[in-house]
Amino acid sequence: MASRDLASGKGHRDENFPVASLLIKADCRPPIMAFYRFARAADDIADHPNATSEEKLAQLARMRRGLDGDGTAEAVALRDAMTARGIDPVHAHDLLDAFVRDVSVTRYATWDDLMGYCRLSAMPVGRFVLDVHGEDRALWPANDALCAALQIVNHLQDCGKDYRMLDRVYIPLDTGVNIADLPKDRASEALRAIIADLARRTRGLLDQSVVFSARIRDRRLAAEVAVIHRLARSLTYRLEQRDPLSQHVHHGKAETLFLAATAALPVLLRRAA
Missing domain, CATH: 1.10.600.10 (Farnesyl Diphosphate Synthase)
Known part of the structure; x- marks a missing residue:
């Protein structure tokens, strides 16, 4: 099962709080949106009602691989955005740890x-x-x-x-x-x-x-x-x-x-x- 098969269809306008609104400077919005799309994809995987725990963990592992090499499109896009700005990838890895916890705790x-x-x-x-x-x-x-x-x-x-x-x-x-x-x-x-x-x-x-x-x-x-x-x-x-x-x-x-x-x-x- 591919990560796109687990997508919920939710977007940043469906969230309770603003995500990279027009208040944010234009040059800062793209990396924030890259992080949001990464988080949304991982959240959809962890929250999917029909996927097994094994399938969820496999897809989250693939997202993690994308932060360092070959993986999901959302992870690769975030990796490129972080590299361009010299941002520590620890934030993305911490977030993935949370979604792994959602699967098991x-x-x-x-x-x-x-x-x-x-x-x-x-x-x-x-x-x-x-x-x-x-x-x-x-x-x-x-x-x-x-x-x-x-x-x-x-x-x-x-x-x-x-x-x-x-x-x-x-x-x-x-x-x-x-x-x-x-x-x-x-x-x-x-x-x-x-x-x-x-x-x-x-x-x-x-x-x-x-x-x-x-x-x-x-x-x-x-x-x-x-x-x-x-x-x-x-x-x-x-x-x-x-x-x-x-x-x-x-x-x-x-x-x-x-x-x-x-x-x-x-x-x-x-x-x-």
Whole structure:
């Protein structure tokens, strides 16, 4: 089975948070999109409902080979983009490690275990974007907190679907979560309380990354990060108040545009001044 046979058809406009939006400088968008296409292809492989674990691991291994030599088109394109800019391929390898883990690990015992997963699945994405822009690696701790928050927001929004379709539970087991509640049409009071508590804990990560945008040298990237931070904070409040099994949590297009504008414009205007 080829990797293209496992493609979901999703693209960057289907994601919860902006991917290389028009805020990003034109010359920085192509390598970021190369990284996104690589990540999307690997994610589709790991999440395919019908492929066997052996088939998934074989395809992920082929993607890894493409970072160094002959492999999938997405991996070769990313390798060329990284070579052109002198970017360390560690971010791509870390991301592949996360997708390999998705194939073999379906439960996380503690918050720290979940953070260990986010270290592979989310933090390398932001680190890659920072490297594309030539930003200081001293920004990595703030980046890591924001990226982990985005990952957990996605997991909480999709907790029912992840269990039904993939038998994956990203809610730490030490929260006391009853897995039998996840496939239901409506969350139990206990599950709602767990999700709300995790949303508050995730907002703590956003508090850690509140200075991130201000410390980024590139004005347009700073605005993009401010937008992402604002969207994530809004979603954590929603997850405290809404049931992701029965209620809509995602932002609509108009809401996204409004939140994006109110986050980006102050950054752009301050930097211009």
